[in-house]
Amino acid sequence: MNTLAATLGQARKSQGIWFTGIAVFVAAWFAIYNQLLPFAQWLVTQLPIEPGSHLASSVEFFFYDTPKVLMLLTLVVFAMGVVRTFFSPERTRALLAGKREGLGNIAAAHLGIVTPFCSCSAVPLFVGFVSAGVPLGVTFSFLIAAPMVNEIALGLLFALLGWKVALTYLAFGLAIAIVSGWVIGRLHLEGWLEPWVREVRAGEVELDDQHLTWVDRFEAGWDAVKEIVGKVWYWIIAGIAAGAFIHGYVPAELLSGIMGGDAWWSVPAAVVLGIPMYSNAAGIIPVIEALLGKGAALGTVLAFMMSVIALSLPEMIILRKVLSLKLIAVFVAVVGIGILGVGFLFNTLFS
Amino acid sequence: MKDIKVLGPGCKRCQTTEEMVKAAASELGIEATVEKITDYAEMAKYGIASTPGIVIDGKVVHAGGLPKDDDLKRWLRA
Numbered sequence: 068m069n070t071l072a073a074t075l076g077q078a079r080k081s082q083g084i085w086f087t088g089i090a091v092f093v094a095a096w097f098a099i100y101n102q103l104l105p106f107a108q109w110l111v112t113q114l115p116i117e118p119g120s121h122l123a124s125s126v127e128f129f130f131y132d133t134p135k136v137l138m139l140l141t142l143v144v145f146a147m148g149v150v151r152t153f154f155s156p157e158r159t160r161a162l163l164a165g166k167r168e169g170l171g172n173i174a175a176a177h178l179g180i181v182t183p184f185c186s187c188s189a190v191p192l193f194v195g196f197v198s199a200g201v202p203l204g205v206t207f208s209f210l211i212a213a214p215m216v217n218e219i220a221l222g223l224l225f226a227l228l229g230w231k232v233a234l235t236y237l238a239f240g241l242a243i244a245i246v247s248g249w250v251i252g253r254l255h256l257e258g259w260l261e262p263w264v265r266e267v268r269a270g271e272v273e274l275d276d277q278h279l280t281w282v283d284r285f286e287a288g289w290d291a292v293k294e295i296v297g298k299v300w301y302w303i304i305a306g307i308a309a310g311a312f313i314h315g316y317v318p319a320e321l322l323s324g325i326m327g328g329d330a331w332w333s334v335p336a337a338v339v340l341g342i343p344m345y346s347n348a349a350g351i352i353p354v355i356e357a358l359l360g361k362g363a364a365l366g367t368v369l370a371f372m373m374s375v376i377a378l379s380l381p382e383m384i385i386l387r388k389v390l391s392l393k394l395i396a397v398f399v400a401v402v403g404i405g406i407l408g409v410g411f412l413f414n415t416l417f418s
Numbered sequence: 419m420k421d422i423k424v425l426g427p428g429c430k431r432c433q434t435t436e437e438m439v440k441a442a443a444s445e446l447g448i449e450a451t452v453e454k455i456t457d458y459a460e461m462a463k464y465g466i467a468s469t470p471g472i473v474i475d476g477k478v479v480h481a482g483g484l485p486k487d488d489d490l491k492r493w494l495r496a
Contacts, residue, residue: 155468155481155482156467156468156481156482157466157467157468157481157482159467160467183468183482183483188467188468188469188482190427190458191425191427191458191461191462191466191467191468191469192467192468194458194459194461194462195461195462195465195466195467195468196467198462199465199467263459267459267462267463268463388458389458
């Protein structure tokens with residue numbers, strides 16, 4: 068009894084520490100964040116670089132964007148890490164099993180955003196869903212939404228480019244996942260799964276409720292920060308360097324000629340270019356920011372980004388274990404056409 | 419003698435989980451056989467949808483992400 072009281076006291080105390088720590092951290096975060104631009108400008112004046120030159124504008128972009136993106140990333144990843152403790156693939160599957168197509172596709176696409184799973188879990192997840200009676204099309208809606216509507220990309224877009232861009236990205240990403248999954252479901256391609264996938268039946272699983280406290284959730288958020296920021300920071304630096312180069316050196320006329328709204332072929336080119344490219348969503352955002360600043364059309368840029376993060380060769384190779392080549396081809400075609408459609412629609416709407 | 423299975427395709431997390439299970443068992447002085455299951459069909463039969471998973475004496479106790487050390491010891495003692 069005493070130990071129980073002691074444990075509870077301990078838990079309350081560390082919960083208090085967490086809440087205070089987060090409050091202090093957020094306050095400091097905003098204070099520093101507001102000083103980043105003046106600091107970057109000051110830093111550039113201290114360097115032996117001619118003011119107003121290409122190099123100065125590249126270097127300033129780099130010095131400003133690097134801390135900015137890393138700070139934003141930390142905040143977004145922490146928040147998402149906490150949110151994700153409320154979801155698990157097993158719970159999501161229970162919600163989706165036996166759902167009708169249509170509504171099921173809509174639910175699956177949304178759950179794909181918030182359900183945590185690492186890329187090495189893609190195959191167990193796929194098999195686990197299909198074998199538990201989640202329809203194939205609904206499973207695809209989940210699998211398409213999970214990488215395409217990337218919560219980190221969403222948070223960074225919101226912070227760097229405003230809520231309009233972020234919201235349209237979210238809406239179109241969800242729409243592609245829902246419609247693509249629905250189309251794949253309508254095509255009745257269950258026969259194109261690898262045979263063993265069709266035969267396996269999922270066992271019943273009853274996981275004990277793990278009774279997460281707020282401290283557990285905060286710790287999960289912090290673990291996510293350590294893991295994700297620790298893993299993607301060099302992608303981000305590379306992305307910012309590329310963005311800085313575009314920002315400083317690539318002439319706006321050239322870029323808006325190639326990637327502007329008038330060049331109809333730029334959207335398909337962006338999608339095709341994006342498939343073999345594989346970058347983390349966080350690394351591609353600074354490039355997007357710089358491209359948009361130079362007059363590239365939003366639809367073209369978003370199509371490029373979605374193609375880079377949602378159609379990736381490594382994922383297809385992993386999925387080959389459960390899907391036949393024909394089914395992978397259908398998957399790529401349906402998602403690719405969806406991205407194309409979004410790109411064109413966007414360019415038309417915002418031109 | 420506990421029969422423990424770690425379910426996972428062999429990614430980093432799955433290996434870490436296996437090491438954690440072994441360490442926890444030896445720390446508690448519990449005799450256990452730890453078997454690694456990498457076959458996807460086998461995994462699905464246990465009903466998990468995320469890896470790494472842990473099965474102790476035929477019962478799934480964990481799925482998805484690294485287990486917590488405290489939980490691991492609780493499951494091993496049960």
